[in-house]
Amino acid sequence: MSTIPPQDMPLTNAPASTSSNPIFQATQLPSSQPPQKSMTKAERRELQDRQRAAKQQQGTSIGGGGGSASGQKQAGGQRHKDLLSSSSKPPPKSSAPKNNRPRSESSALRPAADTGTGDDLSSSRKGLRIFSHFGLSELPTKQVKIAEGDLVHPAVARLALMFGEFKICGANARCIATLTAFKTVIQDYTTPPNTTLSRHLMSYLSPQITHLVVARPMSVTMGNAIRQLKLEISGSDIDLPEQDAKDALCQKIDNYIRDRIIIADQVIEDLAVKKIRDGDVILTYARSSIVEKILLHAHTLGKKFSVIIIDSRPLLEGKQLLRSLSSLPSPSPHSFQPGIQCTYALLPALPSLIQDVSTVLVGAHSLHANGSVYSRAGTAMVAMMAREHGVPVMVCCETYKFSESVVLDGFGKNELAPNKLSLPSPRSNLYPNLEVLNPLYDATPSSCVTAVCTEVGLIPPTSISSIPLALGKTTL
Structure with missing residues (x-):
């Protein structure tokens, strides 16, 4: 292994041997010198002073022997030129192993798709990692x-x-x-x-x-x-x-x-219809088959009420419910208004309509042991808004939808609807990298639910875990 000369020394005219080098002789410790660990503090300081003086003598000898300021300036300029010329040359290839130094911050943040094709870039932009498990x-x-x-x-x-x-x-x-x-x-x-x-x-x-x-x-x-x-x-x-x-x-x-x-x-219909009175304004979200049956059964009984249907994309299931309720025949021959009086609105219009609502009827995709209701995305917002305005929320659900698992939110497990179900936008070409993500379900906490109407009766949300016991078995 070769010794790299110090920067103060010229790169040329190096001595052939270290024995004839006065600098080496000045800095070399005598054989009788004790090791630094056994030296006192004063002795170590004296040794450092001698080494510093030897380095200064080295600089004056390189400057031309006379030690003039002009000679030192010329030597410094020459060293500066040598350094510039050496820095402009490419570094030589060494056989030593490459340094496993981590990449810089800018290179680490650079996307890997920059070196790939356009297809790789487009595929890397599709989807978000937070929804990759859906x-x-x-x-x-x-x-x-x-x-x-x-x-x-x-x-x-x-x-x-x-x-x-x-x-x-x-x-x-x-x-x-x-x-x-x-x-x-x-x-x-x-x-x-x-x-x-x-x-x-x-x-x-x-x-x-x-x-x-x-x-x-x-x-x-x-x-x-x-x-x-x-x-x-x-x-x-x-x-x-x-x-x-x-x-x-x-x-x-x-x-x-x-x-x-x-x-x-049928049992749920009979129980839920008793909660509907004349003059009530029933609010429902999206479309639930059991809620639709309850509203149709109440209409056949001659009850006078109106329905507010709140809907959202991408499925827009509320349109089918609106078509089903508004096309009903008149329950009595003396009535000139066929069907049920309905109001259709999207989810952003909920705050302006919730003030006139008497009861909220929603369906459920599943019931869970901690009392949460897993239903169409947007149900949680409707239930929370109703709770803030003091409107009772009744979830209509069969007991075979009960699950012993615990659901805290809609991010642990969910499902994404295909983008083709979303309505095309004329401005979609302006954002080619924009991707529409539509989670289908959300979790409504038990604190926002007033009661759950099942075939075994009206159950408070805190007692949903007792459904298997009500059916006479420990598990479904």
Whole structure:
């Protein structure tokens, strides 16, 4: 390893040996000099003074021996030129390993897509990391992705396309459509030899369920219904003929739909209609199938009330509810106003309309053990605004939508609607990198809910976890 000369020394005319160098001799300690650790403070200071004097003598000798100021100035100028010339040359390549020094702040913040193609840049701009864990419904052409060797029934493939295109919306509608498709799958199923229906049918249904989940994330209602179906399949009698066993499973599916959805909705209608009086102004958000049934049932009973429908993008489901309520026939021959008097407004108009509301009726996607209500995005805002104005909020929901999980907000788990469902804007071409993100659900805290109307009665939101006990079982 070569010794780098100090900057004060010229880069040329270096002595051939260190023995003839007076500087080296002046700075070299005598052999009788004790080590610095055993030296006193005064001795170390004296040694430093001698070394400093040797360096000054070195500078005067380089300047020309006379020690004049002009000689020192010329030597300094020459050293400056040598440094400038050496800095302009490229540094030599050394065989030493590269220094693993971290990149500068500017290079660390530079996006990686700068060195890529335009497609990489556009793909890196799509989506935000905060929403990357949300389930995003893809186009129907991208949904048909199944494992090799797995067979997907045509009824399930058709249902997956309808889910992806949002032609079937709502927790009840999706659950009924899924169970109906599984009835067709079970009837077309044939048990392979050397096995039983109770064992092989569950493995046959697994790719069907996976295909539906690829099209759209599974709802709580679908999960509870599929869990109950698997329980019935595992408990089927192996001594029954195959067709009788399949008929028994289809009958149990029909009983589940009848008991947990249809009859449950009828009981909820009877309980909720009693809370509607003449002259009330009912506010609802988006479209809930059970809320629509309650309003239609109250209209058939001859009650006089009006409805305010609050809606928001991207689905704009309130338009379908408005069309259904306003096209009703008159309940009595003496009335000249057909249908229900309705007011349609978007979510930003809620503060100006909430002051005239008597009751808020909303549906739910699922109920959770901590009392929170998981529903269409915007329901939490409606419930909080109603609470601030002292308006009671009643959530209408079936008990089969109960989940033992705990939901605190809408960011832990959610679903994104495709951008094609949003209405096109004429100014969208001005912002080519702008991406529209539409979370479908939000979580309404239990403090903003007055009561939950179920088929087992009116339940306070703090007692939602007692729903399984009310049904006579520990779990659904």
